[in-house]
Amino acid sequence: MTMTQTISHHLTDALLMGYSAGTLPEAFSLVVATHISMCDECRARAATFDTVGGAMLETSQAVAMDEGSLEATMARISAAQPVARGNGAATQAGQMQGQHQQRPRGVLPAPLQDYVGGDLEQINWRPVGMGVRQALLPTSRSASVRLLYIPAGASVPDHGHRGLELTLVLQGAFMDGDLRFGPGDIEIATEELEHTPIAAQGADCICLAATDAPLRFRALMPRLAQPFLRI
Amino acid sequence: MNEELANGQDQWVSYVARVRDAQDQHAFAELFRHFAPRVKYFLMRSGADAGLAEECAQEVMATLWHKAHLFDPTRASVATWIFTIARNRRIDALRKERRAEPEDLPWGPEEAAPQDQVLALQEEAAALGDALSKLPEKQRILIERAYFGDLSHSEIAEETGLPLGTIKSRIRLALDRLRHAMK
Numbered sequence: 001m002t003m004t005q006t007i008s009h010h011l012t013d014a015l016l017m018g019y020s021a022g023t024l025p026e027a028f029s030l031v032v033a034t035h036i037s038m039c040d041e042c043r044a045r046a047a048t049f050d051t052v053g054g055a056m057l058e059t060s061q062a063v064a065m066d067e068g069s070l071e072a073t074m075a076r077i078s079a080a081q082p083v084a085r086g087n088g089a090a091t092q093a094g095q096m097q098g099q100h101q102q103r104p105r106g107v108l109p110a111p112l113q114d115y116v117g118g119d120l121e122q123i124n125w126r127p128v129g130m131g132v133r134q135a136l137l138p139t140s141r142s143a144s145v146r147l148l149y150i151p152a153g154a155s156v157p158d159h160g161h162r163g164l165e166l167t168l169v170l171q172g173a174f175m176d177g178d179l180r181f182g183p184g185d186i187e188i189a190t191e192e193l194e195h196t197p198i199a200a201q202g203a204d205c206i207c208l209a210a211t212d213a214p215l216r217f218r219a220l221m222p223r224l225a226q227p228f229l230r231i
Numbered sequence: 232m233n234e235e236l237a238n239g240q241d242q243w244v245s246y247v248a249r250v251r252d253a254q255d256q257h258a259f260a261e262l263f264r265h266f267a268p269r270v271k272y273f274l275m276r277s278g279a280d281a282g283l284a285e286e287c288a289q290e291v292m293a294t295l296w297h298k299a300h301l302f303d304p305t306r307a308s309v310a311t312w313i314f315t316i317a318r319n320r321r322i323d324a325l326r327k328e329r330r331a332e333p334e335d336l337p338w339g340p341e342e343a344a345p346q347d348q349v350l351a352l353q354e355e356a357a358a359l360g361d362a363l364s365k366l367p368e369k370q371r372i373l374i375e376r377a378y379f380g381d382l383s384h385s386e387i388a389e390e391t392g393l394p395l396g397t398i399k400s401r402i403r404l405a406l407d408r409l410r411h412a413m414k
Contacts, residue, residue: 013406014384014399021378022318022330030331037334046333047306048359052409053318054311055360056378062268063275066285070263073289074256077296110334140328 009185011035011042015166020049025143027210030111031166031186034208037109038184107171112208115139116147120206123147130154143212150174150199150207163213165189167197172205174198240353243309251299259296262309267292270317276379277321287324291317305348308356355413362412370405373398 011032018024019032036043066072106119115137116122125133125147133149143163150156152172166188173182174197181187181197189195199205246262249255267288274284294316302312322330363371376387384402388395 013403017377017402017406018384020318022322023377026328026330033331033333043333050307050315051311051356051359052363052374053314053378054308054356055363056375057266057269057273057314057317058308058310058360059364060269060375060379061272063272063281063284065263065267065271065288069267069285069289070260073263073267073292074259076289076293080293080297111331114331140326 006182007039007041007184009179009181009187010039011045011186012188013045015188016042016046016049017052020046020053025210025212026139027137027143027145028164028166028212030115030137030139030145031168031208031210033111034109034170035168035184035186037111112170115145125149132156143210145208145210148205148207148209150205152199152204153201154199156197156199163191163211165209165211168208170206170208172203173200174205174207175200240308240310240357241350244304244349244353247295247299247302247304247309247312250296251302254296259292262295263292266295266310266313270313273314273317273379274321274325277325279321279325283324287317287320291320294320305345305352308353310360311356358413359409362409365412366405366408370401370408373401374405377402 015024015028015032019029024032032046036046106113108116108119113119116135123135125135127133131151131154135147137145137147139145147170148156150172156174166186167181168186169181169183171183173180173185175181176187176195176197179187180200187195187197243262243265246255246258249258250262270291271284271288274287275281279287291313295313298316302309307315319330322328363374366374373387377384380387384398385395387393388398391398
């Protein structure tokens with residue numbers, strides 16, 4: 001994923017700070033981690049927010065550990081299985097955790113592959129009408145995240161929002177008014193925004209979309225169907 | 232200006248290296264004495280009771296021991312690295328959620344980190360800590376709440392009675408000040 005030079009729509013400070021502080025719903029964290037995987041600029045900004053967290057920890061108050069705490073910790077260390085020392089040392093504060101399963105590089109960035117269980121071909125698409133397909137990804141229910149497949153030239157169902165919606169382009173592009181969103185670009189839509197994204201001509205568009213409230217589809221989707229689709 | 236602070240950071244880096252290379256228990260004890268009580272405070276501020284915070288702080292420090300070989304001093308200070316471990320432990324233990332991590336950067340053959348890069352990063356982290364401590368009280372408290380309280384901006388608004396707009400603009404102001412201080 002070396003498309004970083006073409007990215008023009010980035011994460012906000014509030015999202016990066018929430019991601020660093022660990023207060024975002026899981027679904028939003030997935031979108032943020034996926035964008036960072038595609039965007040060196042936001043990766044660097046995220047590292048800065050982690051540094052703020054480190055500085056807060058360094059200068060914070062302290063609560064005395066229990067009597068014998070160090071010895072108990074040494075006992076934990078001896079009891080644990082030694083961690084295999086791979087060559088692929090991780091590279092970022094948030095990544096020095098050695099978390100991702102080793103998978104071949106593909107179209108989907110690693111954090112997304114962890115949720116899909118593989119690359120594009122593993123996605124379990126469900127048609128939702130007009131050629132649009134979606135695949136919900138399993139996260140905690142405080143917010144939801146789905147992959148959307150929109151045929152080139154088709155419009156994303158017209159909808160408004162009750163909460164915050166993040167839409168990250170993985171392949172293809174969509175237009176929203178005058179703005180173009182290509183691979184790696186993220187659109188951040190709030191309650192005020194009525195938008196009508198249309199997939200650009202060319203490649204079919206694949207997006208990762210997260211919301212913390214049910215979307216209200218206007219034209220395409222009868223409201224009745226929403227509970228079944230978890231939209 | 233930040234030489235002393237940076238030296239402090241540098242010392243933590245050398246302790247982690249001793250844990251990594253020699254399983255040095257004295258170096259680990261120094262790290263433990265400094266960081267474990269702060270991690271415990273962080274977890275209690277996030278809503279853990281004393282027992283859970285103690286247990287999680289021990290686990291965080293044990294993780295430091297086991298993953299010392301993953302620490303990269305050209306990318307993070309020791310405090311930052313421990314913060315990320317503690318934060319992830321909190322998400323796991325208190326919120327029972329997964330946390331998606333970004334894809335690792337392509338990584339060349341493993342070699343010793345160039346000392347000037349280590350120093351540059353550690354100085355930068357120290358300077359940020361310095362700038363943070365000089366923020367006006369109100370701004371600093373909001374940033375601390377955002378990081379430590381496990382509260383979203385809107386929840387902070389509910390709890391403090393401050394309008395969300397005010398909180399956002401104060402945090403923005405604080406970040407602008409930090410950016411300015413870092414130039």
